[in-house]
Amino acid sequence: MAPAETVLTQGAGLKKPEDLTLLHEVAEATAGVSHLEMCIQCGTCGGSCPSAADMDHTPRMLFALLRAGLREEVLRSNTPWICVSCYHCVVRCPQEVHIADVMYTLKSMAIKAKLYRDETAPDFSASFVDFVENYGRSFELGLATRFYLKHAPLRLPGMSGMGIGMLTRKRMNMTPTKIKGLDQLKSILNKAKTLELSS
Amino acid sequence: MNKYIFYPGCSMEGSARAYYDSLKVIEGPLGLELEEVNDWNCCGATEYLSINLIPAYSLIARNLALAAQQNTETKTVMAPCSACYLNLEKADYYMAERPALGEKVNEALAAGGLHYTPGSLEIRHLVDVIINDIGLETVKAKVVRPLTGLRIAPYLGCMVPRPDYQKRWSDHEHPSELDDLMKALGAEVIDFPLKTACCGGHMTQIGPETAYELIRRLVSGAEEFKADIMVTVCPMCQMNLDAYQSETNRYFGTNFHMPIVFFTQLMAVAFGINPKEAGFGLELTSAKDALAHIGLEAPTPAAAPHKKAEGLPMPKALPKKYGGE
Numbered sequence: 001m002a003p004a005e006t007v008l009t010q011g012a013g014l015k016k017p018e019d020l021t022l023l024h025e026v027a028e029a030t031a032g033v034s035h036l037e038m039c040i041q042c043g044t045c046g047g048s049c050p051s052a053a054d055m056d057h058t059p060r061m062l063f064a065l066l067r068a069g070l071r072e073e074v075l076r077s078n079t080p081w082i083c084v085s086c087y088h089c090v091v092r093c094p095q096e097v098h099i100a101d102v103m104y105t106l107k108s109m110a111i112k113a114k115l116y117r118d119e120t121a122p123d124f125s126a127s128f129v130d131f132v133e134n135y136g137r138s139f140e141l142g143l144a145t146r147f148y149l150k151h152a153p154l155r156l157p158g159m160s161g162m163g164i165g166m167l168t169r170k171r172m173n174m175t176p177t178k179i180k181g182l183d184q185l186k187s188i189l190n191k192a193k194t195l196e197l198s199s
Numbered sequence: 200m201n202k203y204i205f206y207p208g209c210s211m212e213g214s215a216r217a218y219y220d221s222l223k224v225i226e227g228p229l230g231l232e233l234e235e236v237n238d239w240n241c242c243g244a245t246e247y248l249s250i251n252l253i254p255a256y257s258l259i260a261r262n263l264a265l266a267a268q269q270n271t272e273t274k275t276v277m278a279p280c281s282a283c284y285l286n287l288e289k290a291d292y293y294m295a296e297r298p299a300l301g302e303k304v305n306e307a308l309a310a311g312g313l314h315y316t317p318g319s320l321e322i323r324h325l326v327d328v329i330i331n332d333i334g335l336e337t338v339k340a341k342v343v344r345p346l347t348g349l350r351i352a353p354y355l356g357c358m359v360p361r362p363d364y365q366k367r368w369s370d371h372e373h374p375s376e377l378d379d380l381m382k383a384l385g386a387e388v389i390d391f392p393l394k395t396a397c398c399g400g401h402m403t404q405i406g407p408e409t410a411y412e413l414i415r416r417l418v419s420g421a422e423e424f425k426a427d428i429m430v431t432v433c434p435m436c437q438m439n440l441d442a443y444q445s446e447t448n449r450y451f452g453t454n455f456h457m458p459i460v461f462f463t464q465l466m467a468v469a470f471g472i473n474p475k476e477a478g479f480g481l482e483l484t485s486a487k488d489a490l491a492h493i494g495l496e497a498p499t500p501a502a503a504p505h506k507k508a509e510g511l512p513m514p515k516a517l518p519k520k521y522g523g524e
């Protein structure tokens with residue numbers, strides 16, 4: 001066994017210095033102070049997660065991959081897309097990591113890098129945003145029609161009863177509502193699209 | 200009079216119309232005065248945040264900026280929708296916690312002639328306002344038709360008690376406030392262990408198998424406790440459990456029938472308002488039997504068009520996850 005001081009100077013046998021670029025990049029791109037660097041790998045997040053069974057990696061595993069700098073593996077993971085934003089992990093995390101917000105960051109990074117495996121979820125978000133950008137309000141009927149025809153046409157027959165139920169009860173509007181300040185909103189969003197949090 | 204700046208959110212005009220209608224009829228009895236945010240826009244729900252951060256927060260902050268410049272005697276914004284509430288709260292909180300975010304968002308807002316100083320508004324949810332500002336005593340005093348004998352599963356969902364940046368709730372996972380409100384109406388309230396469990400959120404759209412399991416846990420939990428009805432504070436929870444309950448039943452081969460309505464609807468009927476005006480009849484999983492427990496007749500929902508024959512009977516396949524093909 002090597003003497004203690006050798007272990008210290010040689011970093012316990014590491015062949016290369018730890019590279020935290022990816023971890024810092026994600027933390028910087030996340031709203032608020034994410035505390036991502038503070039993760040102690042306790043696994044409370046995965047144990048609290050109602051949808052962990054369907055995830056490629058539990059949040060804890062994902063954060064370990066981030067620390068290891070495995071960019072592609074992280075951005076291809078379905079984990080952020082399965083996260084239901086229930087914030088159970090967030091209130092239980094002993095290090096107060098903004099886990100749900102980190103998941104949002106990873107989704108937007110995966111979209112930018114085109115590294116997601118299944119386009120269903122990104123497409124749903126993009127369609128939702130598209131209606132909001134064009135009307136200032138969400139438009140459920142438009143979103144449902146566009147989304148189901150493209151991604152889940154086989155679900156449509158089974159769902160027609162529900163769709164009719166929603167329409168006859170006037171719980172779904174036939175036409176979108178437009179806000180008055182749409183031009184103002186568009187100027188704001190166009191400017192916002194030129195800005196990044198981490199710079 | 201308790202006055203608030205009111206941010207209704209998109210669902211209130213569509214899928215959660217029963218929430219809006221029932222809120223409108225209890226405003227008077229509760230002494231609530233609501234002034235809508237002028238020309239508010241969508242908060243982006245849980246979708247915009249996953250696309251692009253600064254635009255997502257700018258979308259939310261336009262509402263905050265408009266609300267802050269509205270000339271009223273209050274600086275409290277009230278949102279009845281959990282996702283809207285959380286987004287507004289989150290933007291206000293993070294813009295202060297991370298000044299770089301505040302600066303970038305204000306740079307974007309300036310392109311539309313707006314500005315928002317984080318911390319200049321207080322963001323609160325409707326259920327918090329009713330319980331903590333108006334108070335259970337006032338609510339009790341307005342009850343003319345107590346909900347005696349109605350077994351209620353109180354269901355708060357996620358985004359009101361969590362993450363709870365301003366520490367307003369007695370507990371993040373098992374708060375008792377909604378229980379107390381329902382007890383004030385005279386109802387029998389079960390100690391529902393899943394009261395802040397997740398309804399699946401947008402997974403009903405993008406990953407239905409994940410959502411069906413979460414919906415199943417909730418409705419089967421409520422049935423196990425012999426609840427007559429579930430009560431929610433969130434349009435998304437109501438939509439998932441109500442409108443997707445039959446799909447969930449089909450997926451698991453179960454036969455749950457657990458109606459779920461907004462807490463304001465039960466407040467309205469307890470205040471003596473008729474079920475139709477309280478938004479009953481708009482639910483897809485009918486609350487008729489539950490209403491019968493308190494001697495009320497449910498309005499008949501609009502007739503659906505004739506159903507066509509479904510073709511030859513086919514054997515039903517089990518979901519893959521449960522051993523089917």
